[in-house]
Amino acid sequence: xxxxxxIRRLHRxxxxxxxxxxxxxxxxxxxxxxxxxxxxAPSYSRPSxxxxxxxxxxxxxxLLREYPTMPATVIAQRIGxxxxxxxxxxxxxxxxxxxxxxxxxxxxxxxxxxxSQWDLWFPDYRIPVGHNQLSMLPVLVMTLAFSRYRxxxxxxxxxxxxILAGMWLLLSQLxxxxxxxxxxxxxxxxxxxxxxxxxxGFVGSLGTRRAxxxxxxxx
Numbered sequence: 001x002x003x004x005x006x007i008r009r010l011h012r013x014x015x016x017x018x019x020x021x022x023x024x025x026x027x028x029x030x031x032x033x034x035x036x037x038x039x040x041a042p043s044y045s046r047p048s049x050x051x052x053x054x055x056x057x058x059x060x061x062x063l064l065r066e067y068p069t070m071p072a073t074v075i076a077q078r079i080g081x082x083x084x085x086x087x088x089x090x091x092x093x094x095x096x097x098x099x100x101x102x103x104x105x106x107x108x109x110x111x112x113x114x115x116s117q118w119d120l121w122f123p124d125y126r127i128p129v130g131h132n133q134l135s136m137l138p139v140l141v142m143t144l145a146f147s148r149y150r151x152x153x154x155x156x157x158x159x160x161x162x163i164l165a166g167m168w169l170l171l172s173q174l175x176x177x178x179x180x181x182x183x184x185x186x187x188x189x190x191x192x193x194x195x196x197x198x199x200x201g202f203v204g205s206l207g208t209r210r211a212x213x214x215x216x217x218x219x
Contacts, residue, residue: 003027005204007035012207013179039205052083053091060095068100110145116178117143118167120158120186127154140166144178160188160198167202177206 003025010016010024011032018036022029053060059079063070072089075081081088119141126134140163141152151173155166163186171177181203183189189199 004035004038005200007032008204008207011036040201051087051091053081053087056081056088057091057095060092061098064092064096064099068096112146113176113178115145115180115182117145117182117184118186118189119143119184120163121152140170142167142170142174145182158186158188160196163188164198164202171206181206 006025007021007027010021011018016024018029018032021027021032025032056079060075063075063078072085072092075092076085076088121139121141122136123139125136127137129135129137137154137156138158139152139154141150143150151170153166153169155162167181188196190196195203
């Protein structure tokens with residue numbers, strides 16, 4: 001699924017030739033051609049494998065909450081980590097900005113059409129939905145990183161299908177697609193930093209790049 005989406009992004013968004021895509025991804029040219037010819041994502045899927053560090057994440061967060069600059073080596077000692085230090089360092093690198101904040105020196109400079117930020121807003125107002133029922137409905141908000149232009153639409157739920165339908169509507173109204181679509185830890189899109197199959201299929205169809213953030217995982 002991710003390979004299919006990446007092939008389409010490289011070719012459609014960045015104009016990379018088929019031969020170069022095959023070289024970069026280590027696949028056959030026919031595989032690249034098949035991905036470009038198909039508007040539907042591959043139907044196969046692999047069971048996700050958890051990381052050994054998942055069970056330690058609550059302890060890591062507790063330490064960083066109190067000591068935001070604590071080195072990963074010290075964290076390893078505190079939580080009794082006995083596996084690869086690289087795996088732990090990678091997770092700490094992802095989590096730490098939640099507690100330390102962003103260094104002004106790391107401020108990102110955006111280019112026109114480069115990135116759009118997506119969020120859900122839950123207004124404190126109940127909407128009539130029929131049969132004498134009232135419900136608090138989410139509002140999907142799109143913000144263009146360069147211009148700060150915003151657009152929004154109310155959607156029925158925060159389920160993946162409703163979110164992606166809302167994204168399609170806002171992008172259609174905009175008349176363009178940014179190179180990156182950035183979400184902040186939205187479970188229906190990719191709460192663990194990896195896109196869901198539904199989200200990967202969506203961005204593959206658009207030929208753009210997704211960045212599902214678990215704090216700050218920008219590609």
